[in-house]
Amino acid sequence: MLATPERVHESDWTEVVVWHKPVQPEQCHGECDFHALACSSVEGIVLPGPNQDVPLDLDRPGERWCTDCLAIINAARTTEQ
Ligand SMILES: [Zn+2]
Numbered sequence: 001m002l003a004t005p006e007r008v009h010e011s012d013w014t015e016v017v018v019w020h021k022p023v024q025p026e027q028c029h030g031e032c033d034f035h036a037l038a039c040s041s042v043e044g045i046v047l048p049g050p051n052q053d054v055p056l057d058l059d060r061p062g063e064r065w066c067t068d069c070l071a072i073i074n075a076a077r078t079t080e081q
């Protein structure tokens with residue numbers, strides 16, 4: 001699943017990467033100033049890292065899916081079946 005990374009600090013200030021579902025990823029040219037996110041109609045990521053293919057069962061230390069984006073992805077997958 002194509003995803004946009006967001007670097008966030010947890011409450012103990014460890015940095016983690018949160019992956020979001022990008023909106024209109026086909027418009028991504030790799031040097032975007034902004035990525036709109038499926039989980040928010042108003043917020044997005046400024047100066048995002050490049051989109052990457054991320055497994056839905058992501059199991060890497062310091063990385064996780066945005067729970068809202070994951071719910072949207074799962075809802076879409078359920079509808080498709
Ligand atoms: Zn999200």
Ligand SMILES: [Zn+2]
Pocket residue numbers: 027028029030031032034035048050051
């Ligand atoms: Zn982009």
